[in-house]
Each structure stands twice: as C-alpha cells, then as structure tokens.
Amino acid sequence: MARAAVLHAVGDKELDLRDDVSTVDPGPGQVKVKIRATGVCHSDLSTMSGVLPSVPPTVVGHEGAGVVVEAGAHVTDVQVGDHVVINWTPDCGTCAECRRGEPYLCMTFIAQAFGDPAFRMADGTPVFGMAGVGTWAEEIVVPHQGVIKIDEDVPFEYAALLGCGIPTGVGAVFNTAKLRPGAKVAVVGAGGVGLSVIQGAKIAGASTILAIDPNEAKHPIAKQFGATHTATLDDLDETKGLLTGGQGFDTVFEVVGRSAAITTAWNATRRGGEVIVVGAGAADDDWSQSAFGLLFDGKTLKASLYGGCDLKRDVPMFVDLWRSGKLDIDGLISRRIRFEELNGALRALEAGEVIRQVVLFD
Structure with missing residues (x-):
C-alpha cells in the first residue's frame, strides 16, 4: 500500500490523501515507477474542476520523476534502477499521428487509461490515473513509452518539471x-x-x-x-x-x-x-x-x-540547457513540500501565490 491523492468527484475542492492505494501489476510492456518528485500544476486544478476530463475516483498529478522498480518482460529501453521523467502523452509509434511525427497528439494510451484503472484502494475500489499517470502517488504503472531515462545527477525535483511545465x-x-x-x-x-x-x-x-x-x-x-x-x-x-x-x-x-x-x-x-x-x-x-x-x-x-515535444528528443536538450546555465529550473520552484501539504498547495496555486510547488516523496 502507498500514499496517493484521490479525487472522488469533479468539483471537490480538496483531495483525499490516502495511504491505502496500490497499483495494478505491470504488464509485459509496462513499468512500475517509484515517484520521487511531482509538480503541482494548473492542469491538476483543471482536472479537479472538470475543465480537463477525468474518470473519478482518480489519482491526480501528471508531472513527475522517479525510479523504475519493475519492468515488464517486453521492456528493453529502460531497466530497474533507471531514473526517469514521466511522459503523460506516451507515443504508441503506430497511429497516424505518430507516423506523421506528431507524438504529442497520440491518444492511444490516454484513451486506454479512461477505461483501465491503474490503481485500487484497500477495499478493492478501482481508481484511475489523471492523464493515464496519476503522479500524486508514491508508485505508478505506465507504458514503457511513458518514461524517459535521464542521468542520475539530475535532481528529481528538476526532472519532474521536465515532464510538463518546461516542455x-x-x-x-x-x-x-x-x-x-x-x-x-x-x-x-x-x-x-x-x-x-x-x-x-x-x-x-x-x-x-x-x-x-x-x-x-x-x-x-x-x-x-x-x-x-x-x-x-x-x-x-x-x-x-x-x-x-x-x-x-x-x-x-x-x-x-x-x-x-x-x-x-x-x-x-x-x-x-x-x-x-x-x-x-x-x-x-x-x-x-x-x-x-x-x-x-x-x-x-x-x-x-x-509544446509540440517529442520527449525522447527534447528532454536531453532541456537537460543540456540546464547544465549550460541557460535554463533556470530551480528558480521555477517556489516551494518543496510534503505529500501531506498537497491540499494547502492547491489553495496557494489557485490564489496565484506560487510558481511551481514540488512534492518530494521520501
């Protein structure tokens, strides 16, 4: 069992911060990631208000980074122990959009996520993940295309922002x-x-x-x-x-x-x-x-x-820009917070008091 922030109904102002949520078992083409850092973004508020679609109950959050802890039998591009950025729009590689070189428009895995719950509560209740991920949880299961390997010297709180805000x-x-x-x-x-x-x-x-x-x-x-x-x-x-x-x-x-x-x-x-x-x-x-x-x-x-991104191509570029001092990631982070502070972080975001808040999981 792990901690996760669950939205029970669209329009709820606060999330249910639980410690009894587990992931589904990863399939042969999926990976399980232990989330180490996850950003608090306006799109999360938009999911809670209904501006962005979701299927409650859902674990909120889509901007994150962590460590691969399990990999399916067919996964070859990452392995257990790799540090990764979460890609909330993974590309299938075979749809019309992917073949046109527009992976950011791929809907294959996102569409599947609206029908396949990625989590469950202790009582067996199925729970979905926002945008097919749900990074406000300590562990998530995603397609292997949904993670981008990064070097281990990139801090997790920086890597999390490479998953949405910066791209x-x-x-x-x-x-x-x-x-x-x-x-x-x-x-x-x-x-x-x-x-x-x-x-x-x-x-x-x-x-x-x-x-x-x-x-x-x-x-x-x-x-x-x-x-x-x-x-x-x-x-x-x-x-x-x-x-x-x-x-x-x-x-x-x-x-x-x-x-x-x-x-x-x-x-x-x-x-x-x-x-x-x-x-x-x-x-x-x-x-x-x-x-x-x-x-x-x-x-x-x-x-x-x-951002019209192909994260496999663009995340390494963003890391290079950060290393060269041209891209300020640290300055974007207003607060580093604990999981228990998430509802307060949502209020601060809605009030316009912060740029980016990042939840750091132990």
Whole structure:
C-alpha cells in the first residue's frame, strides 16, 4: 500500500490523501515507477474542476520523476534502477499521428487509461490515473513509452518539471513557433508555464519579450526569467505602442487557457504574426474572430499541445540547457513540500501565490 491523492468527484475542492492505494501489476510492456518528485500544476486544478476530463475516483498529478522498480518482460529501453521523467502523452509509434511525427497528439494510451484503472484502494475500489499517470502517488504503472531515462545527477525535483511545465513552455517556442533571433515576443500569463515560454524566448534570441499579467507581483519574477518588459491589461495598448510602434508583436503566446486571453494575444499580434495557444481551456469556452479579419490581417493561430515535444528528443536538450546555465529550473520552484501539504498547495496555486510547488516523496 502507498500514499496517493484521490479525487472522488469533479468539483471537490480538496483531495483525499490516502495511504491505502496500490497499483495494478505491470504488464509485459509496462513499468512500475517509484515517484520521487511531482509538480503541482494548473492542469491538476483543471482536472479537479472538470475543465480537463477525468474518470473519478482518480489519482491526480501528471508531472513527475522517479525510479523504475519493475519492468515488464517486453521492456528493453529502460531497466530497474533507471531514473526517469514521466511522459503523460506516451507515443504508441503506430497511429497516424505518430507516423506523421506528431507524438504529442497520440491518444492511444490516454484513451486506454479512461477505461483501465491503474490503481485500487484497500477495499478493492478501482481508481484511475489523471492523464493515464496519476503522479500524486508514491508508485505508478505506465507504458514503457511513458518514461524517459535521464542521468542520475539530475535532481528529481528538476526532472519532474521536465515532464510538463518546461516542455510545454520551452517547447512552444522551439517546436511550435520556431522562433527566430531578433523576434519581438509577448507572453500572456506569467505563471509557471508562461515563465518557461519566457525562458525559451530568451534562449532563442528574442530581442523584445513582453510579459503580460494583471498580477503585478509577477512582473519582477518575469524579468528575472528573461522578460525585457512587463504590462498589465490596462497598459497593454500603450506598451505595445512603445515597443512596436503600434504594429504589434511578431509572436504572442497565450498561456492562460481562456478565450479572453486568446483575444488579448490576437490583438497584441502584428499583421502577419502568430498567436500560439499554450493554455488548456474549457470545452465550452468558445473563441471567435471575424472572417474578414482572419483573412486580411494575415495572422496565424496555432495550438501548441505539450509544446509540440517529442520527449525522447527534447528532454536531453532541456537537460543540456540546464547544465549550460541557460535554463533556470530551480528558480521555477517556489516551494518543496510534503505529500501531506498537497491540499494547502492547491489553495496557494489557485490564489496565484506560487510558481511551481514540488512534492518530494521520501
């Protein structure tokens, strides 16, 4: 039996922090991972509120790292004792998306996870895992494609962020936008993923990086990670005028997950520029644009799911960027907490008091 944070019903404000949850036995193509560190991300809140789909009861959490403790008979790419990052969108390698080189769109294992519970309580009640993983548990079972081996000198709390926040943010810059040096960039939302976008833009050589957030307390933090300027919604038009002569930015990243934020990003983008949607919004939160404006403004709207990453390729790159001092992972971690502090961590996240909190399992 192990500890796990269970959501019993969508809309619950607190999780049931239990110590009687066990995993299913790993199959021949699966691995069991002992989670050593797991991040607290806005997507976890979105699962609890119902913005992101789940099948309660479910173990929440999707951003994690740990050690392989069991490997199925058909697993050859990792072995017991390996340190790994959890990939919550494992690629099957055979679906149409994978064959097109878009592993981040693979739904094979995620779809299976909605029908196959990965945990059970002591009384036998089946429990599912968020996004097919459920990293707010001491042990998880995932397909072998759902783990990426890393070097043992990478701290687990850093490795955990390589499973979601950093790939989603930095990947949106490198893979989706393919940002060019000298670009003028704006980022709507300066939370954990937004700060990763800002870091990516700085690494890519953007000449101007504007962080847009109504919470002015986040502005100095955004500058710490590479923003050259900051603005609230109230002074955005004035700032756009000063920085771009009123034309707008080459690329604007929306990292909030709301249609209103997409509109903000669209209006801040120059004619012919790009809007990159990074935030995960609700299914009923529609966004619209006039057909005339869509054509004659020449702007492009792109989705960036999981930063367009292939984690097998990109995690080693992120580690190299960290080793070279270009990617600040430690600065993203506001608090290192215990499992018992998870519900308080959720309240702090919802209040906007933190960037990333990381649960460290003993």
